[in-house]
Amino acid sequence: MSTGNNFSNYPPNPTEPSFASLKQFLAEESLSRFRFAMFLFVFFAGFGLLFGDPAEVGLYDPRWIRVTHVILILISLTLSFKLKSFKQYTDPVLLFHFAIMSVHSFYLLYANGLYLGYLFGLILVVFSTGVSINNRRVLIPVLLIFIAIAFFVGINVKNPRIEVGMYYFGLISSSVLSVLVIGFRMKTFETLLQADVQLEKFQANIEEELELAQTTQKSLVDLEFPESGNFRIYSYFKPLESVGGDLIKTDMAKQGELDFFFADAAGHGISAAMVSSMAVMAFKMNAPIAETPARGLTLIHESLMGMIGGFFITAVYMRLDQKKRMLTYSYAGHHPAVIIRPDGSVNTLDGRGTVLLALPKLFNKDYTIELFPGDKVLLFSDGLFEFYGEDKEFFGYDSFVNLLREHTSESGQEFLESVGKSVLNLHRSHLKDDMTMLLLEVL
Structure with a gap:
């Protein structure tokens, strides 16, 4: 699979006054x-x-x-x-x-x-x-x-x-x-x-810590993906701060399938990044032994349950069978991903499941869909749609799906960049959450 990515901090507002020392x-x-x-x-x-x-x-x-x-x-x-x-x-x-x-x-x-x-x-x-x-x-x-x-x-x-x-x-x-x-x-x-x-010394120490945390954060979001002749994968990531709580990870399953772990830890900043780091380690540890995506989420949940308190994580676990072009996925409280067909139609990948770390036991299931040439599967964080636009109205999930229909003719990184730019143009203020997308294209 080819690679594609976008990793950058949200730019400061040039109209915002700076505070003097x-x-x-x-x-x-x-x-x-x-x-x-x-x-x-x-x-x-x-x-x-x-x-x-x-x-x-x-x-x-x-x-x-x-x-x-x-x-x-x-x-x-x-x-x-x-x-x-x-x-x-x-x-x-x-x-x-x-x-x-x-x-x-x-x-x-x-x-x-x-x-x-x-x-x-x-x-x-x-x-x-x-x-x-x-x-x-x-x-x-x-x-x-x-x-x-x-x-x-x-x-x-x-x-x-x-x-x-x-x-x-x-x-x-x-x-x-x-x-x-x-x-x-x-x-x-x-x-x-x-x-x-x-205070200046403290701020300098914090900046050093943030630089180190940002380096660690980059390892949470895969920027390069395994190559394959039938598929292309692209990513887009704009954290609210120097570090964020969103993550994208891939791993080869034991039967040769490709596993995707797309998750969003509650909140943002260093604490959310720490939780995301632990979730990545749990995914890497359990992906090789997970029989299905639903089982993979359960293993991750059980691994983190005794170590993390006061946080929860929404996630999507997908497994791609490249030969059969079959995609199996399971939700952990995450909003539905979407599939864009070659004719430009945009449909949600239905499903539901319990949020990670919210309850002692996880309740989720597997869903399967067959992919065809020209299909595009998009996973995205809630930072893409949970905000207020210029008219002071809440944008929302349905509005974001409608926005995707305006970009169905685009593909690859161009598609992600156009969608991200359109969302940023709709904001009436600074970002309130990280913005993360993962695009899977079928040739």
């Missing part, structure tokens, strides 16, 4: 805090521009200083939205503006006798800087210099309008609070980053 998230969060501080700075620096001349109320506050400072802040704010690489410079740019704002504020405090309005503004600037900065090793020395300048201004100011103690208390307390806030926040960030490192 924790480090990227923290960088974005830092950029947001920087913009918050800049908006606060521009409000404080520009607030005086909204009113008349400060000299009218006895304050010295040159307008050109505020205008210059507002322009610098707006430039930085604009760059934060325009430059993608700006997020890595938020700390030094913020400290630059904090330094300018502090010099401006201390100058106005000194010139205006510690005017309370300027003091409140500077307290707000100190606190917002502490909330927005990321590096406490940089912030603490900056704040120490800031407090030293504050003491210098407080000592040398003439005719203070408020208590100098209040002035000291406001600036020192806001500086201490800023350090405490950044300390608490950075400790939380460091804990998150450590957790992220551990």
Whole structure:
């Protein structure tokens, strides 16, 4: 028999948003805090521009200083939205503006006798800087210099309008609070980053395990089949994840017939693949001694019953007599396979049987059908029809059989690919189960 196969993972949805790493998230969060501080700075620096001349109320506050400072802040704010690489410079740019704002504020405090309005503004600037900065090793020395300048201004100011103690208390307390806030926040960030490192290591280990599991999974689905002049066999397999629960296995029976074991373990992923692996071993062990397909299913059921709990497997066991062109098959809870005649008619291979591992005893029987040149027998998993289409209606088994009638003129791998593509085009979302098909053609 000739070979034919398709083994690939379901492609990711290109429209699905990708999730950023924790480090990227923290960088974005830092950029947001920087913009918050800049908006606060521009409000404080520009607030005086909204009113008349400060000299009218006895304050010295040159307008050109505020205008210059507002322009610098707006430039930085604009760059934060325009430059993608700006997020890595938020700390030094913020400290630059904090330094300018502090010099401006201390100058106005000194010139205006510690005017309370300027003091409140500077307290707000100190606190917002502490909330927005990321590096406490940089912030603490900056704040120490800031407090030293504050003491210098407080000592040398003439005719203070408020208590100098209040002035000291406001600036020192806001500086201490800023350090405490950044300390608490950075400790939380460091804990998150450590957790992220551990998560990345765990994810790397999982990916290695999945690669190994996928290699094992490929051995569960036969991709090459014994050669014969009268028959051709083709397979199609698209697992939902890196590994799945569907399997296709063949084996030569003791009288020279060819046995097929097509099964679907409940669920998908690694656990289903493990169950499928055990089912394959049971099939390989029992196929040589199984007198009939029904007996083969019983032996597989008995072999697995004591080892697997909480899972069940639907399966079809077929035995092909190549000389007589007779196909004997038995079901274990699997939906009916179909036979496609040369005239394009599509009929089900009737039969029923108990699901493997569902009950202590298996109840199933053998069915036999004669094959003729041009016949095609198709086995398929429920992933081909158990889904909701674009109209949000359940597709179902009967609809899948009707879809097959649109492709009866095709054969071989082309037939399987066309059917698989048609099913994928009907999905309104991602696959919900593995998609597996086995095609047996009679020449």
